Amino acid sequence: MxxxxxxxxxxxxxxxxxxxxxxxxxxxxxxxxxxxxxxxxxxxxxxxxxxxxxxxxxxxxxxxxxxxxxxxxxxxxxxxxxxxxxxxxxxxxxxxxxAPHMMDVLVPGDSALKSPADLAGKKVAVAVLNNIQSLTLNAILDARHAGRPVYRQILFPQMGPALQRSQVDAVHAVEPFDTAIQGELGARVLLDAGSGPAKGxxxxxxxxxxxxxxxxxxxxxxxxxxxxxxxxxxxxxxxxxxxxxxxxxxxxxxxxxxxxxxxxxxxxxxxxxxxxxxxxxxxxxxxxxxxxxxxxxx
Structure with a gap:
Protein backbone atom coordinates (compact mmCIF):
# COMPACT_ATOMS: atom_id res chain seq x y z
CA MET A 1 0.00 0.00 0.00
CA ALA A 99 -10.04 -0.03 -32.01
CA PRO A 100 -12.99 -1.32 -34.08
CA HIS A 101 -15.63 -3.16 -32.01
CA MET A 102 -13.67 -2.95 -28.74
CA MET A 103 -16.89 -1.22 -27.70
CA ASP A 104 -20.31 -1.33 -29.35
CA VAL A 105 -23.76 0.14 -28.98
CA LEU A 106 -25.97 -2.92 -28.45
CA VAL A 107 -29.74 -3.30 -28.69
CA PRO A 108 -32.03 -6.30 -28.09
CA GLY A 109 -32.32 -8.64 -31.05
CA ASP A 110 -35.94 -7.61 -31.61
CA SER A 111 -35.37 -3.86 -31.08
CA ALA A 112 -37.13 -1.41 -33.38
CA LEU A 113 -33.89 0.58 -33.57
CA LYS A 114 -32.33 -0.23 -36.94
CA SER A 115 -29.70 2.47 -37.53
CA PRO A 116 -27.56 4.87 -35.45
CA ALA A 117 -29.90 7.71 -36.44
CA ASP A 118 -32.64 5.93 -34.45
CA LEU A 119 -30.72 6.61 -31.22
CA ALA A 120 -31.82 10.26 -31.12
CA GLY A 121 -33.59 10.87 -27.81
CA LYS A 122 -33.37 7.20 -26.77
CA LYS A 123 -31.94 5.99 -23.46
CA VAL A 124 -28.39 4.63 -23.78
CA ALA A 125 -26.45 3.15 -20.86
CA VAL A 126 -22.87 4.28 -20.23
CA ALA A 127 -20.66 3.39 -17.27
CA VAL A 128 -19.91 7.03 -16.36
CA LEU A 129 -21.79 10.12 -17.51
CA ASN A 130 -19.99 12.81 -19.54
CA ASN A 131 -17.02 10.58 -20.22
CA ILE A 132 -15.16 8.71 -22.97
CA GLN A 133 -18.23 6.70 -24.03
CA SER A 134 -20.61 9.61 -24.53
CA LEU A 135 -17.75 11.76 -25.87
CA THR A 136 -16.93 9.32 -28.67
CA LEU A 137 -20.53 8.30 -29.41
CA ASN A 138 -21.55 11.95 -29.71
CA ALA A 139 -18.63 12.52 -32.11
CA ILE A 140 -19.67 9.55 -34.26
CA LEU A 141 -23.31 10.64 -34.36
CA ASP A 142 -22.39 14.28 -35.04
CA ALA A 143 -20.27 13.16 -37.99
CA ARG A 144 -23.32 11.34 -39.35
CA HIS A 145 -25.56 14.38 -38.69
CA ALA A 146 -27.64 12.18 -36.37
CA GLY A 147 -29.31 13.26 -33.13
CA ARG A 148 -27.84 12.40 -29.76
CA PRO A 149 -29.33 9.99 -27.22
CA VAL A 150 -30.07 10.52 -23.52
CA TYR A 151 -27.44 8.85 -21.35
CA ARG A 152 -28.09 6.75 -18.27
CA GLN A 153 -25.32 5.70 -15.88
CA ILE A 154 -25.21 1.92 -15.39
CA LEU A 155 -22.11 -0.08 -14.44
CA PHE A 156 -20.87 -2.54 -17.04
CA PRO A 157 -21.88 -5.70 -15.12
CA GLN A 158 -25.47 -4.39 -14.85
CA MET A 159 -25.84 -3.36 -18.50
CA GLY A 160 -27.06 -6.75 -19.72
CA PRO A 161 -29.83 -7.02 -17.11
CA ALA A 162 -30.85 -3.38 -17.73
CA LEU A 163 -31.17 -4.07 -21.46
CA GLN A 164 -33.11 -7.27 -20.78
CA ARG A 165 -35.57 -5.42 -18.51
CA SER A 166 -36.01 -2.59 -21.07
CA GLN A 167 -34.71 -0.03 -18.58
CA VAL A 168 -32.71 1.42 -21.47
CA ASP A 169 -33.08 1.24 -25.25
CA ALA A 170 -29.40 0.45 -25.85
CA VAL A 171 -26.15 -0.10 -23.96
CA HIS A 172 -22.70 1.20 -24.79
CA ALA A 173 -20.67 -1.84 -23.77
CA VAL A 174 -16.92 -2.38 -23.79
CA GLU A 175 -15.10 -5.70 -23.97
CA PRO A 176 -15.35 -8.23 -22.43
CA PHE A 177 -18.94 -7.24 -21.51
CA ASP A 178 -19.71 -6.43 -25.16
CA THR A 179 -19.18 -9.99 -26.39
CA ALA A 180 -20.82 -11.48 -23.27
CA ILE A 181 -24.03 -9.45 -23.68
CA GLN A 182 -24.27 -10.43 -27.34
CA GLY A 183 -23.73 -14.10 -26.54
CA GLU A 184 -25.95 -14.34 -23.47
CA LEU A 185 -28.85 -12.10 -24.53
CA GLY A 186 -28.75 -12.32 -28.30
CA ALA A 187 -28.17 -8.56 -28.44
CA ARG A 188 -27.10 -7.14 -31.79
CA VAL A 189 -24.64 -4.42 -32.72
CA LEU A 190 -26.36 -1.21 -33.77
CA LEU A 191 -23.12 0.75 -34.07
CA ASP A 192 -19.40 0.02 -33.88
CA ALA A 193 -18.51 2.57 -31.18
CA GLY A 194 -14.83 2.22 -32.06
CA SER A 195 -15.28 3.60 -35.56
CA GLY A 196 -15.04 6.98 -37.28
CA PRO A 197 -13.86 9.85 -35.05
CA ALA A 198 -13.39 7.43 -32.15
CA LYS A 199 -10.91 5.11 -33.89
CA GLY A 200 -7.37 5.41 -32.56
Missing amino acids: GCDTGGTPHSADGRQQLTVAALPLTDSAALYLARDRGLFAKEGLDVRIQTVQQSIQALPALLKGQVDVIASANYVTYLQAYEKGTLDLRILAEGVRI LPASGYVTTAAFVKKNPKAAAGFRRAVEAASRLAAGDPAAVRTELPAYAKVTADQAKSIHLPAYPATADPAALRRLVRLMRAQGLLTKDIDPAPLLVK
Whole structure:
Protein backbone atom coordinates (compact mmCIF):
# COMPACT_ATOMS: atom_id res chain seq x y z
CA MET A 1 0.00 0.00 0.00
CA GLY A 2 1.21 3.48 -0.74
CA CYS A 3 1.97 6.09 1.87
CA ASP A 4 2.17 9.85 2.03
CA THR A 5 5.83 10.24 2.94
CA GLY A 6 9.12 8.53 2.35
CA GLY A 7 8.16 6.52 -0.70
CA THR A 8 6.41 3.15 -0.68
CA PRO A 9 7.19 0.08 1.47
CA HIS A 10 9.24 -2.91 0.36
CA SER A 11 8.41 -6.61 0.37
CA ALA A 12 10.53 -9.21 2.16
CA ASP A 13 12.68 -9.79 -0.93
CA GLY A 14 13.51 -6.08 -1.19
CA ARG A 15 11.16 -5.21 -4.03
CA GLN A 16 9.25 -1.95 -3.74
CA GLN A 17 5.54 -2.53 -3.23
CA LEU A 18 3.04 -0.65 -5.36
CA THR A 19 -0.74 -0.86 -5.06
CA VAL A 20 -2.54 -0.47 -8.38
CA ALA A 21 -6.32 -0.10 -8.78
CA ALA A 22 -7.62 -1.61 -12.01
CA LEU A 23 -10.84 -2.38 -13.84
CA PRO A 24 -11.44 -5.96 -15.03
CA LEU A 25 -11.38 -4.86 -18.68
CA THR A 26 -9.21 -5.51 -21.73
CA ASP A 27 -7.66 -2.10 -20.93
CA SER A 28 -5.82 -3.68 -17.99
CA ALA A 29 -4.26 -6.58 -19.92
CA ALA A 30 -0.74 -5.10 -19.98
CA LEU A 31 -0.84 -4.64 -16.19
CA TYR A 32 -1.60 -8.32 -15.60
CA LEU A 33 0.86 -9.45 -18.26
CA ALA A 34 3.59 -7.33 -16.65
CA ARG A 35 2.86 -8.92 -13.29
CA ASP A 36 2.49 -12.52 -14.47
CA ARG A 37 5.42 -12.44 -16.91
CA GLY A 38 7.79 -11.07 -14.26
CA LEU A 39 8.26 -7.68 -15.92
CA PHE A 40 7.53 -5.78 -12.70
CA ALA A 41 9.80 -8.08 -10.71
CA LYS A 42 12.57 -7.38 -13.23
CA GLU A 43 12.24 -3.69 -12.35
CA GLY A 44 12.39 -4.42 -8.61
CA LEU A 45 8.66 -3.89 -8.11
CA ASP A 46 6.08 -5.95 -6.21
CA VAL A 47 2.75 -4.86 -7.74
CA ARG A 48 -0.47 -5.58 -5.83
CA ILE A 49 -3.68 -5.16 -7.83
CA GLN A 50 -7.02 -4.03 -6.39
CA THR A 51 -10.11 -4.47 -8.58
CA VAL A 52 -12.56 -1.55 -8.92
CA GLN A 53 -15.70 -1.19 -11.04
CA GLN A 54 -15.07 2.46 -11.98
CA SER A 55 -11.65 4.06 -12.10
CA ILE A 56 -13.13 7.18 -10.49
CA GLN A 57 -13.84 5.08 -7.38
CA ALA A 58 -10.09 4.85 -6.80
CA LEU A 59 -9.40 8.60 -7.05
CA PRO A 60 -9.90 9.34 -3.32
CA ALA A 61 -7.52 6.49 -2.45
CA LEU A 62 -4.96 7.82 -4.95
CA LEU A 63 -5.15 11.29 -3.41
CA LYS A 64 -4.68 9.82 0.10
CA GLY A 65 -1.73 7.67 -1.01
CA GLN A 66 -3.62 4.43 -0.31
CA VAL A 67 -3.29 3.54 -4.00
CA ASP A 68 -0.15 4.40 -5.95
CA VAL A 69 -1.41 4.00 -9.52
CA ILE A 70 -4.78 3.69 -11.25
CA ALA A 71 -4.76 1.43 -14.30
CA SER A 72 -7.39 1.56 -17.07
CA ALA A 73 -7.99 5.13 -15.90
CA ASN A 74 -10.43 6.93 -18.16
CA TYR A 75 -8.47 9.94 -19.45
CA VAL A 76 -11.56 12.16 -19.62
CA THR A 77 -12.19 11.89 -15.88
CA TYR A 78 -8.59 12.53 -14.91
CA LEU A 79 -7.98 15.41 -17.32
CA GLN A 80 -11.10 17.06 -15.89
CA ALA A 81 -9.80 16.54 -12.33
CA TYR A 82 -6.46 18.03 -13.39
CA GLU A 83 -8.14 21.08 -14.91
CA LYS A 84 -10.22 21.60 -11.74
CA GLY A 85 -7.09 21.39 -9.59
CA THR A 86 -8.27 18.37 -7.60
CA LEU A 87 -5.50 16.12 -8.99
CA ASP A 88 -1.90 16.96 -9.91
CA LEU A 89 -2.00 14.34 -12.66
CA ARG A 90 0.89 12.38 -14.09
CA ILE A 91 0.53 9.70 -16.78
CA LEU A 92 2.97 6.82 -16.33
CA ALA A 93 1.99 4.94 -19.49
CA GLU A 94 -0.76 4.70 -22.05
CA GLY A 95 -3.34 1.99 -21.54
CA VAL A 96 -5.27 1.47 -24.76
CA ARG A 97 -6.46 3.30 -27.83
CA ILE A 98 -9.86 2.68 -29.35
CA ALA A 99 -10.04 -0.03 -32.01
CA PRO A 100 -12.99 -1.32 -34.08
CA HIS A 101 -15.63 -3.16 -32.01
CA MET A 102 -13.67 -2.95 -28.74
CA MET A 103 -16.89 -1.22 -27.70
CA ASP A 104 -20.31 -1.33 -29.35
CA VAL A 105 -23.76 0.14 -28.98
CA LEU A 106 -25.97 -2.92 -28.45
CA VAL A 107 -29.74 -3.30 -28.69
CA PRO A 108 -32.03 -6.30 -28.09
CA GLY A 109 -32.32 -8.64 -31.05
CA ASP A 110 -35.94 -7.61 -31.61
CA SER A 111 -35.37 -3.86 -31.08
CA ALA A 112 -37.13 -1.41 -33.38
CA LEU A 113 -33.89 0.58 -33.57
CA LYS A 114 -32.33 -0.23 -36.94
CA SER A 115 -29.70 2.47 -37.53
CA PRO A 116 -27.56 4.87 -35.45
CA ALA A 117 -29.90 7.71 -36.44
CA ASP A 118 -32.64 5.93 -34.45
CA LEU A 119 -30.72 6.61 -31.22
CA ALA A 120 -31.82 10.26 -31.12
CA GLY A 121 -33.59 10.87 -27.81
CA LYS A 122 -33.37 7.20 -26.77
CA LYS A 123 -31.94 5.99 -23.46
CA VAL A 124 -28.39 4.63 -23.78
CA ALA A 125 -26.45 3.15 -20.86
CA VAL A 126 -22.87 4.28 -20.23
CA ALA A 127 -20.66 3.39 -17.27
CA VAL A 128 -19.91 7.03 -16.36
CA LEU A 129 -21.79 10.12 -17.51
CA ASN A 130 -19.99 12.81 -19.54
CA ASN A 131 -17.02 10.58 -20.22
CA ILE A 132 -15.16 8.71 -22.97
CA GLN A 133 -18.23 6.70 -24.03
CA SER A 134 -20.61 9.61 -24.53
CA LEU A 135 -17.75 11.76 -25.87
CA THR A 136 -16.93 9.32 -28.67
CA LEU A 137 -20.53 8.30 -29.41
CA ASN A 138 -21.55 11.95 -29.71
CA ALA A 139 -18.63 12.52 -32.11
CA ILE A 140 -19.67 9.55 -34.26
CA LEU A 141 -23.31 10.64 -34.36
CA ASP A 142 -22.39 14.28 -35.04
CA ALA A 143 -20.27 13.16 -37.99
CA ARG A 144 -23.32 11.34 -39.35
CA HIS A 145 -25.56 14.38 -38.69
CA ALA A 146 -27.64 12.18 -36.37
CA GLY A 147 -29.31 13.26 -33.13
CA ARG A 148 -27.84 12.40 -29.76
CA PRO A 149 -29.33 9.99 -27.22
CA VAL A 150 -30.07 10.52 -23.52
CA TYR A 151 -27.44 8.85 -21.35
CA ARG A 152 -28.09 6.75 -18.27
CA GLN A 153 -25.32 5.70 -15.88
CA ILE A 154 -25.21 1.92 -15.39
CA LEU A 155 -22.11 -0.08 -14.44
CA PHE A 156 -20.87 -2.54 -17.04
CA PRO A 157 -21.88 -5.70 -15.12
CA GLN A 158 -25.47 -4.39 -14.85
CA MET A 159 -25.84 -3.36 -18.50
CA GLY A 160 -27.06 -6.75 -19.72
CA PRO A 161 -29.83 -7.02 -17.11
CA ALA A 162 -30.85 -3.38 -17.73
CA LEU A 163 -31.17 -4.07 -21.46
CA GLN A 164 -33.11 -7.27 -20.78
CA ARG A 165 -35.57 -5.42 -18.51
CA SER A 166 -36.01 -2.59 -21.07
CA GLN A 167 -34.71 -0.03 -18.58
CA VAL A 168 -32.71 1.42 -21.47
CA ASP A 169 -33.08 1.24 -25.25
CA ALA A 170 -29.40 0.45 -25.85
CA VAL A 171 -26.15 -0.10 -23.96
CA HIS A 172 -22.70 1.20 -24.79
CA ALA A 173 -20.67 -1.84 -23.77
CA VAL A 174 -16.92 -2.38 -23.79
CA GLU A 175 -15.10 -5.70 -23.97
CA PRO A 176 -15.35 -8.23 -22.43
CA PHE A 177 -18.94 -7.24 -21.51
CA ASP A 178 -19.71 -6.43 -25.16
CA THR A 179 -19.18 -9.99 -26.39
CA ALA A 180 -20.82 -11.48 -23.27
CA ILE A 181 -24.03 -9.45 -23.68
CA GLN A 182 -24.27 -10.43 -27.34
CA GLY A 183 -23.73 -14.10 -26.54
CA GLU A 184 -25.95 -14.34 -23.47
CA LEU A 185 -28.85 -12.10 -24.53
CA GLY A 186 -28.75 -12.32 -28.30
CA ALA A 187 -28.17 -8.56 -28.44
CA ARG A 188 -27.10 -7.14 -31.79
CA VAL A 189 -24.64 -4.42 -32.72
CA LEU A 190 -26.36 -1.21 -33.77
CA LEU A 191 -23.12 0.75 -34.07
CA ASP A 192 -19.40 0.02 -33.88
CA ALA A 193 -18.51 2.57 -31.18
CA GLY A 194 -14.83 2.22 -32.06
CA SER A 195 -15.28 3.60 -35.56
CA GLY A 196 -15.04 6.98 -37.28
CA PRO A 197 -13.86 9.85 -35.05
CA ALA A 198 -13.39 7.43 -32.15
CA LYS A 199 -10.91 5.11 -33.89
CA GLY A 200 -7.37 5.41 -32.56
CA LEU A 201 -8.36 7.82 -29.79
CA PRO A 202 -6.53 7.28 -26.47
CA ALA A 203 -9.09 5.89 -24.04
CA SER A 204 -7.27 5.05 -20.83
CA GLY A 205 -3.91 5.09 -19.17
CA TYR A 206 -1.91 4.42 -16.02
CA VAL A 207 -2.17 7.52 -13.87
CA THR A 208 -0.67 8.70 -10.62
CA THR A 209 0.15 11.95 -8.83
CA ALA A 210 3.08 14.33 -9.28
CA ALA A 211 3.88 13.76 -5.58
CA PHE A 212 4.22 10.00 -6.11
CA VAL A 213 6.59 10.48 -9.06
CA LYS A 214 8.69 12.99 -7.11
CA LYS A 215 9.03 10.66 -4.12
CA ASN A 216 9.44 7.47 -6.17
CA PRO A 217 11.21 8.39 -9.45
CA LYS A 218 12.89 5.00 -9.81
CA ALA A 219 9.67 3.06 -9.17
CA ALA A 220 7.71 5.32 -11.54
CA ALA A 221 10.24 4.81 -14.34
CA GLY A 222 10.39 1.07 -13.70
CA PHE A 223 6.61 0.79 -13.74
CA ARG A 224 6.47 2.64 -17.07
CA ARG A 225 9.12 0.38 -18.63
CA ALA A 226 7.36 -2.80 -17.43
CA VAL A 227 3.93 -1.70 -18.71
CA GLU A 228 5.35 -0.56 -22.06
CA ALA A 229 7.14 -3.92 -22.47
CA ALA A 230 3.85 -5.68 -21.68
CA SER A 231 1.99 -3.45 -24.14
CA ARG A 232 4.45 -4.39 -26.88
CA LEU A 233 3.83 -8.04 -26.00
CA ALA A 234 0.04 -7.50 -26.10
CA ALA A 235 0.24 -5.73 -29.47
CA GLY A 236 2.52 -8.33 -31.03
CA ASP A 237 0.91 -11.41 -29.53
CA PRO A 238 -2.87 -10.98 -29.05
CA ALA A 239 -3.04 -14.63 -27.96
CA ALA A 240 -1.18 -13.64 -24.79
CA VAL A 241 -3.99 -11.19 -23.95
CA ARG A 242 -6.67 -13.77 -24.72
CA THR A 243 -4.95 -16.26 -22.41
CA GLU A 244 -4.63 -13.67 -19.63
CA LEU A 245 -8.20 -12.33 -19.72
CA PRO A 246 -10.03 -15.26 -18.04
CA ALA A 247 -7.65 -14.97 -15.07
CA TYR A 248 -8.90 -11.51 -14.06
CA ALA A 249 -12.01 -10.63 -16.07
CA LYS A 250 -15.43 -12.27 -16.06
CA VAL A 251 -14.88 -14.01 -19.35
CA THR A 252 -14.44 -17.68 -20.26
CA ALA A 253 -11.50 -18.97 -22.25
CA ASP A 254 -13.92 -19.61 -25.11
CA GLN A 255 -15.30 -16.05 -25.02
CA ALA A 256 -11.78 -14.65 -24.85
CA LYS A 257 -11.03 -16.16 -28.26
CA SER A 258 -13.59 -13.94 -30.00
CA ILE A 259 -13.28 -10.69 -28.05
CA HIS A 260 -12.32 -7.60 -30.04
CA LEU A 261 -9.17 -6.21 -28.49
CA PRO A 262 -8.17 -2.55 -28.24
CA ALA A 263 -4.88 -1.20 -29.54
CA TYR A 264 -2.02 -1.39 -27.03
CA PRO A 265 0.42 1.46 -27.76
CA ALA A 266 4.05 0.86 -26.84
CA THR A 267 4.67 4.48 -25.85
CA ALA A 268 2.53 7.44 -24.84
CA ASP A 269 2.00 9.98 -27.61
CA PRO A 270 1.28 13.63 -26.75
CA ALA A 271 -0.16 14.22 -30.25
CA ALA A 272 -2.75 11.46 -29.77
CA LEU A 273 -3.68 12.84 -26.36
CA ARG A 274 -4.03 16.35 -27.84
CA ARG A 275 -6.62 14.92 -30.22
CA LEU A 276 -8.59 13.76 -27.18
CA VAL A 277 -8.23 17.17 -25.51
CA ARG A 278 -9.56 18.89 -28.65
CA LEU A 279 -12.61 16.62 -28.70
CA MET A 280 -13.24 17.27 -25.01
CA ARG A 281 -12.99 21.03 -25.62
CA ALA A 282 -15.43 20.79 -28.54
CA GLN A 283 -18.03 19.07 -26.34
CA GLY A 284 -17.52 21.29 -23.31
CA LEU A 285 -15.80 18.70 -21.12
CA LEU A 286 -12.77 20.97 -20.71
CA THR A 287 -12.78 24.75 -20.54
CA LYS A 288 -9.21 25.33 -21.72
CA ASP A 289 -6.49 23.59 -23.69
CA ILE A 290 -4.30 21.22 -21.71
CA ASP A 291 -0.90 20.25 -23.05
CA PRO A 292 -0.50 16.56 -22.14
CA ALA A 293 3.25 16.48 -22.85
CA PRO A 294 4.37 17.75 -19.38
CA LEU A 295 2.06 15.20 -17.73
CA LEU A 296 3.84 12.21 -19.28
CA VAL A 297 6.44 10.57 -17.05
CA LYS A 298 9.74 9.93 -18.82
